[in-house]
Amino acid sequence: MRRLLALRREGKLTTGHVRTVGETFGVQERAVWRWLAAAEEDESAVPGERARYYGRFTVTPEVRALLGLWKGNVAAVHRELTARAARGEGELPPSIPTLHRAIRRDLTVGERAGLAGGEREARKHDVFLARPRGWRNQVWEADHVQAPVLVEVEGSVRRPWATWFVDCATNTVMGVAVTPGYPSRESVLAALRSAVLREEPFGPQGGLPEKVRVDRGRDFLSKTVAAAFGALVVEVEDLPAYTPHLKGTVEGLNRAVESMFLASLPGYLRQPRPGRRRGRPKDEGLVDFEDFTARLLGWVEWWNTVHQPAPLGGKTPLQAWEADPTPVREVSPEELWTFTLEDDGRIRVVSTRGVRFRRRDYVGPWMTGLAGTGVRVRFMPHHDHRIEVFDASTGRYLGPATVADEASPEQITAVRTARAARSRRLRRDLAAAQRERYAAATRPGKPERLDAVSAVEAAAELAAADRTGLSRLALPDLIPPAAPPPAWRTPASLAARTRPQTSPAPDDDEPGGGPEGGVTGDGDGVAGGGVR
Numbered sequence: 001m002r003r004l005l006a007l008r009r010e011g012k013l014t015t016g017h018v019r020t021v022g023e024t025f026g027v028q029e030r031a032v033w034r035w036l037a038a039a040e041e042d043e044s045a046v047p048g049e050r051a052r053y054y055g056r057f058t059v060t061p062e063v064r065a066l067l068g069l070w071k072g073n074v075a076a077v078h079r080e081l082t083a084r085a086a087r088g089e090g091e092l093p094p095s096i097p098t099l100h101r102a103i104r105r106d107l108t109v110g111e112r113a114g115l116a117g118g119e120r121e122a123r124k125h126d127v128f129l130a131r132p133r134g135w136r137n138q139v140w141e142a143d144h145v146q147a148p149v150l151v152e153v154e155g156s157v158r159r160p161w162a163t164w165f166v167d168c169a170t171n172t173v174m175g176v177a178v179t180p181g182y183p184s185r186e187s188v189l190a191a192l193r194s195a196v197l198r199e200e201p202f203g204p205q206g207g208l209p210e211k212v213r214v215d216r217g218r219d220f221l222s223k224t225v226a227a228a229f230g231a232l233v234v235e236v237e238d239l240p241a242y243t244p245h246l247k248g249t250v251e252g253l254n255r256a257v258e259s260m261f262l263a264s265l266p267g268y269l270r271q272p273r274p275g276r277r278r279g280r281p282k283d284e285g286l287v288d289f290e291d292f293t294a295r296l297l298g299w300v301e302w303w304n305t306v307h308q309p310a311p312l313g314g315k316t317p318l319q320a321w322e323a324d325p326t327p328v329r330e331v332s333p334e335e336l337w338t339f340t341l342e343d344d345g346r347i348r349v350v351s352t353r354g355v356r357f358r359r360r361d362y363v364g365p366w367m368t369g370l371a372g373t374g375v376r377v378r379f380m381p382h383h384d385h386r387i388e389v390f391d392a393s394t395g396r397y398l399g400p401a402t403v404a405d406e407a408s409p410e411q412i413t414a415v416r417t418a419r420a421a422r423s424r425r426l427r428r429d430l431a432a433a434q435r436e437r438y439a440a441a442t443r444p445g446k447p448e449r450l451d452a453v454s455a456v457e458a459a460a461e462l463a464a465a466d467r468t469g470l471s472r473l474a475l476p477d478l479i480p481p482a483a484p485p486p487a488w489r490t491p492a493s494l495a496a497r498t499r500p501q502t503s504p505a506p507d508d509d510e511p512g513g514g515p516e517g518g519v520t521g522d523g524d525g526v527a528g529g530g531v532r
């Protein structure tokens with residue numbers, strides 16, 4: 001348009017110029033003349049903006065905000081615009097088909113998806129750049145993933161978690177740890193040890209990485225894990241939250257393990273079910289935690305040694321890892337075990353009963369003759385049965401220590417069974433308390449309860465509640481104590497208040513006041529038997 005305007009100012013613009021531009025852009029000649037007229041009014045106008053000069057409806061910031069409010073519902077946006085126009089807050093909107101055409105023309109697919117479903121839906125239409133692969137052990141990515149599979153764990157049904165480290169250059173699963181419950185920093189440390197060690201049963205891949213990427217997981221950023229990475233001189237890159245595209249290697253592994261392995265297990269929760277019910281069949285047999293762990297570790301070995309990802313050019317991840325000539329930084333198992341333990345930061349003293357830690361006594365055969373020695377305790381998080389003891393002054397490792405009076409497995413099972421029964425009973429009581437019914441309402445009004453209680457039931461329940469309430473609110477001096485027996489020797493003041501009216505007054509010549517006198521024989525003024 002600027003070139004056509006320059007030709008018009010110079011008086012050299014011809015119909016051939018306009019026709020050539022129309023043929024180039026695939027539009028009619030009169031459309032080019034309209035563009036030229038719009039450009040004369042505003043030289044910054046471009047063909048895509050010509051609609052605002054000729055009355056075509058375009059998406060405004062108000063329409064975008066309403067699309068986000070109504071989750072992409074164009075009909076609801078049209079109703080809102082119509083209602084605002086009726087209140088005099090704007091112009092009357094065009095028809096719904098015109099509004100649909102404007103939204104499809106002015107908004108991209110990603111913008112429409114984002115306004116309807118949020119940032120996660122919009123990200124599906126974005127284009128991401130791939131990082132260069134680099135070399136082995138340059139960068140690892142770590143993550144927790146909860147398996148969508150039900151597994152039997154000591155009589156209950158749970159969804160286990162897997163924590164693993166993946167090498168970004170070769171897609172090799174370096175180490176994995178499986179937990180039946182929610183993972184913790186102990187899961188991260190266990191997976192890190194299995195990833196670093198190269199001896200059986202973990203190798204041959206391993207060594208120390210230069211960098212580890214995590215996504216703001218509290219377990220990966222805990223003080224214990226940070227201290228372990230710092231002692232091993234490993235840089236931790238903390239990615240922003242909710243950015244899975246920044247650690248695509250481990251996220252791809254999370255998707256692959258579900259489609260290639262977990263979907264075939266019994267108890268898979270996302271399996272399509274016939275009919276309307278989504279629940280699993282009652283007669284479906286589930287695998288136990290030990291079997292699930294063995295199968296998952298077997299799949300990880302298959303992934304490393306048999307599977308050939310397309311980016312590796314016909315090699316397995318382990319073959320690509322071993323073919324890389326980059327030197328491997330290794331660490332001894334003893335040093336790795338020491339660096340991946342948590343230190344409570346206190347100096348303790350070995351006593352004749354062992355080392356006192358968390359209100360328990362820990363003993364070991366090496367403690368003989370070391371009573372009175374200052375020590376430091378390092379331990380694996382959540383492993384209360386064993387601690388590692390180091391000399392406080394030299395830092396030398398002394399040895400392990402176990403709980404002195406550890407309960408037997410049968411006792412531990414009985415305690416856990418009792419706790420589970422108490423928890424189930426409490427859940428039933430809370431569910432019964434919350435089970436309240438209300439009448440359906442067709443007009444605005446207060447909620448109407450539907451639970452009927454007879455007068456006798458209400459009186460009995462209130463009486464029980466009053467009794468329990470009085471027992472809690474009773475004061476110690478609400479009821480005065482009874483009079484002491486006559487045979488007791490009591491203070492004179494108490495004797496004067498509690499003496500019967502018919503009894504004669506004590507003789508002044510008797511210092512003790514007789515059996516009802518207020519002073520003992522030694523004259524200290526304290527009752528011999530105490531005051532009741």
